[in-house]
Amino acid sequence: MSVHYPALVVVMPVVAALIIAILAWVHPSRALPVAVAALAAAAGAAAMMLVRVLAHGPFAYHLGGWPPPVGIAYEIDHLNALVLAVMAAVALINLLAVWPQAEQRFAERTVFFYALYLLFCAGTFGILVTGDAFNLFVLLEITSISGYALIGLGRRDAALASLNYVFMGTIGASLYLLGIGYLYLVTGSLNMADMAAILPRIQDSRVVTAAFIICMTGLFMKMALFPLHGWLPNAYSQAAGPVCSLIAPLTTKTMIYVMVRIGLYVFSPQFTFGRLDLARAMVWLAVMAIVFGSLTALAQTNLRRMLCYVVVAEVGYMVGGFWLGTRTAMTGAILHIVNDAAMTLCVFLVVGTIGHQLKSDTFDTLRGAFRRMPWTMAVMVVAGLSLIGVPPTCGFFSKWYLLGGALAAGHWGLAGALVFSSLVNTLLFFRIFEIAYFEPVNTGNYGHAAPLRYAEAPPAMLAPMIAAAMGLIVLGLLTGEIVTRLIAPAIPAAIP
């Protein structure tokens, strides 16, 4: 069975989603165990693949038994084994943490929420393992369509935010599809490795240049890189809590992984960083994204919206690190994909829980939160420190590599933006801690202090959240291992 893990990791959530869609009409209460079992199995398979890659190096799986250029192949290498293992764990932990909220929030629809949740995960896992450019598009659309539906049933303006996301997302996916079509036109292949072998011979063609620009623009829209980020803050802040903590960690990070994959393994590093002189402009765009995201986050009065703009800034980190095109910065960017997925999960879980327990997520409701929900706020502190970049949390290490890469490359703009953003994050999170710890609780009428209601989340929700927070520290402590054994082999030798 172990040879089939690459297929199973994607197929098991799909099968579970189908079974849940049938159970919905006969036995709705069985849906949750099926969903958890499927995601746990997928996470297990992902972990086994990571172990196998560490022991024996990359391997491939030929779907339908057809070898690559003719059929579709899944290629597991150091890069996607790492990202997949973390994403699968994120999806599982999130489901374990949010199901009580979801059952309350969606009532009769919860069963279908689970089905769409699993389809979303299947698509994400598939994007990570596939070695076929067109297969990636199909999986991307599975993820998007289930994502649109999940976001659309959120707060008051969710449908409009989701429809805007549909428009931006469809343009992005269509551009990606068109770019793949251009590559197919000149290479005759859809397999990424096969394309990569053919492309160096025809690099001078205008079609290849156009394909590169179109593909990347499509991915930028999907990953919400400034100035194409417009859909993200509305979609995430309007989504229901359980949905938000799923989509925020997975969507943008997966798209950044795809950018890395296309930029390094389909187009050669020489082409990506050398040929068009785009790389410099992209780094400056990333700098703008970081500065814009951080400044806008400062202006927000709603916790969730503030975090959405932090996500926009974080996208800038990874894009900037990638386009610098040096080994250290690339290490930082790839490491940050993983770390940011974990941090985003943690912080959005906390916000979702606060929103669920206190019925609001403006800063005002946070007053006294440390006394009302001490464990949740402890998780918030860990996640906040990680986003600021304090050791030993994982956020520190990826930022260290990014900063080191920017300084070594002599790119003061990016280095400055990284420091600036860390300072802003410090300000953002310490403001929250201050409100939640020191500021007096709203007093009721006639000066009577309102009774301070203990509002900690039930243990079923707390345990996965605490596990996620521990994960941040574990990831941070494992940084050395991850970098030397997984990320170093994943970066092509052509990168200086």
Place this chain on the structure above:
Amino acid sequence: MWDDFVRLAVAKANYWIYIVLMCIGLWGMIVKGNLVKKIIGMNILQTAIILFYVSIASKAGATLPIITHHGPGTDSIQAVGHINPLPHVLMLTAIVVAVATLGVALALAMRIHRDYGTLEEDELLAMMREK
């Protein structure tokens, strides 16, 4: 000069048409204020890509990718005699994806109309600002 231009225009006629369609779709999605019109623009954009892919498939003088004579000598099948089947397969997938996206977009538009009673973007924004 003029001959070159005509040759370029005629030899790649399908590709020029798809570019025009694509731009119309994109323009409609950005400029139109009515959400259903935006959805229509989205569909035009997706259809343009289908035209592009199907254009890749064609070969002058070739026929359908269906083998009509099942003789024992299968090695007599010439690749130049049949058009390229792969883009057609891919576009079957893209059509299905477009239908699925359209379904979800219409469902969302319906929810918006249920909540706000309008599909005009400026009216929607005005209503959201009032709150």
Place this chain on the structure above:
Amino acid sequence: MRRLGLITAVLFGGLLAYATPDFPDWGDPRSPASTHVSPYYIQNSLADTAVPNIVTAVLADYRGYDTMFETTVIFAAGLACLFLLRNFGPRAVESRLYRHRPTGITLRIEQGGDLPENSAEFERIDSQWVPYDLIIRCAGRLVLPFIQLFALYVVAHGHHSPGGGFQGGVIFGAALIFYALSHDLRSTLGHLPEARSLIVAAVGVLIYVGTGVLCLLLGGAFLDYAALAGLLGVDPVMARSHGILMVEIGVALAVTTVMVSLYYYLATAGRLDEGL
């Protein structure tokens, strides 16, 4: 906004036009797309899968995994519409409407009244005025069997002529939607209730995925139909042909029912009554 849209469209069109002169000519048989991978399909699909229609062979076998997710996308769209639109709240039943068939008069029966369910003379309707036209109904009833038969033919004959699960499924779904249009939604729901429709859709996709898993359990790769040879008692090439038929049937079931479900939800805004 207008200017921004125009600039974006023109810039984008400019980028596409910039690349177009380097394209191979339209219909050029020497273009890379026509010479690299696709000749393999044309020359070998008959020997590999015993399916003369190369598009079907590529769709359901060589790239069968894409097609599996394509079916899943359709299913996801059905689920998404249900999730977004379905009205789960209790329906307000203050009165029921019936049409007296011989006269065409609509009766309203208030709560507590005597309900003439399922009689030959009375027909339950959903709104004050549901169009009733004898000619359309009869013509619809006349045409419908032929559409459905044709749909089955398109599914079954996909190996030899243009067609297959998607095309046949869409035709069959269109037939059911046509029934809803020519009669009313209530009678269509009587034949294919909402729950049954979605369960059949899930079963259709499960047939596809299940075939893949079965191949895997029998020792092949996922969706490697040749592994079914022992089970079906045929040689591996015919096993591929049969495997393709199996998944096409699954696709047809899923597409038919999802098309109908999309119509149910979109045409009634999720209330599942005569609606719009």
